[in-house]
Amino acid sequence: GNSVTQMEGPVTLSEEAFLTINCTYTATGYPSLFWYVQYPGEGLQLLLKATKADDKGSNKGFEATYRKETTSFHLEKGSVQVSDSAVYFCALSAWGNNRLAFGKGNQVVVIP
Amino acid sequence: GAGVSQSPRYKVAKRGQDVALRCDPISGHVSLFWYQQALGQGPEFLTYFQNEAQLDKSGLPSDRFFAERPEGSVSTLKIQRTQQEDSAVYLCASSLWQGQNTEAFFGQGTRLTVV
Numbered sequence: 236g237n238s239v240t241q242m243e244g245p246v247t248l249s250e251e252a253f254l255t256i257n258c259t260y261t262a263t264g265y266p267s268l269f270w271y272v273q274y275p276g277e278g279l280q281l282l283l284k285a286t287k288a289d290d291k292g293s294n295k296g297f298e299a300t301y302r303k304e305t306t307s308f309h310l311e312k313g314s315v316q317v318s319d320s321a322v323y324f325c326a327l328s329a330w331g332n333n334r335l336a337f338g339k340g341n342q343v344v345v346i347p
Numbered sequence: 348g349a350g351v352s353q354s355p356r357y358k359v360a361k362r363g364q365d366v367a368l369r370c371d372p373i374s375g376h377v378s379l380f381w382y383q384q385a386l387g388q389g390p391e392f393l394t395y396f397q398n399e400a401q402l403d404k405s406g407l408p409s410d411r412f413f414a415e416r417p418e419g420s421v422s423t424l425k426i427q428r429t430q431q432e433d434s435a436v437y438l439c440a441s442s443l444w445q446g447q448n449t450e451a452f453f454g455q456g457t458r459l460t461v462v
Binding site: 276 | 378380382388395403440447450451
C-alpha cells in the first residue's frame with residue numbers, strides 16, 4: 236500500500252542550526268510528495284511539494300528533493316529560527332485525487 | 348475569503364452518546380476530506396467527497412461512522428454510540444480540484460474526547 240515513514244522522535248536544535256528531517260515512502264504508481272507544517276494553535280498548512288522524480292520543492296528557506304531511487308523526500312533548512320518551531324508532516328498522494336497519506340510527524344523545537 | 352472552519356473545536360462525549368462534527372469548506376472547493384488524528388500520530392484518511400458525492404469511504408473505521416455533504420458544501424461527520432477509541436482530533440480539508448497535486452486546506456480540527 237501507500238505509506239510514509241518519518242524518523243522517530245522530536246528534534247531540538249539551536250537557532251541558526253541546520254535542520255534535516257528524514258522521510259521515506261512506499262507507493263504504487265507515481266506519487267506526489269508534500270511537507271505540511273502545523274504551527275502551535277493552527278491547522279495543517281502546505282509547506283512545499285514535488286510532483287515528479289528529481290523535482291525540488293522549496294518555500295520559506297526549506298527544501299526537499301523527490302528521490303525516486305531512494306524513495307525519499309527529506310526536508311532541510313540551512314539556518315532555523317525560533318519561529319520554525321512546529322510539527323512537520325511528510326505526506327504523499329497516489330490515488331489520482333488529493334487524498335493524503337501522512338507520516339507520524341516530527342516536533343521541531345528551536346531554542347534561542 | 349475565510350479558511351476551512353470546523354465546529355465545535357472541542358467536544359466531550361459520554362461513551363455511547365452520538366456526536367456530529369461540522370465542516371465548512373472554503374467556498375467553491377470541490378473536494379472535501381475527513382481525517383482522524385490520534386495523539387502523537389499523523390492524520391489518517393476517513394472519507395472523501397467530490398461535490399455532494401461520497402466517492403471513497405474506505406477509511407471509516409466502523410459502521411458507527413457516517414459522513415454526508417448533501418448540497419456539496421458543508422459536511423457533517425457523525426459518530427454513533429461513541430467509544431473511547433474514537434477519542435482523537437478530526438480534521439477536515441478542502442481543495443479547489445480533485446487532482447493529485449492540488450493543495451489541501453485544513454481546518455483546525457475538532458478534538459473529541461470520549462469519557
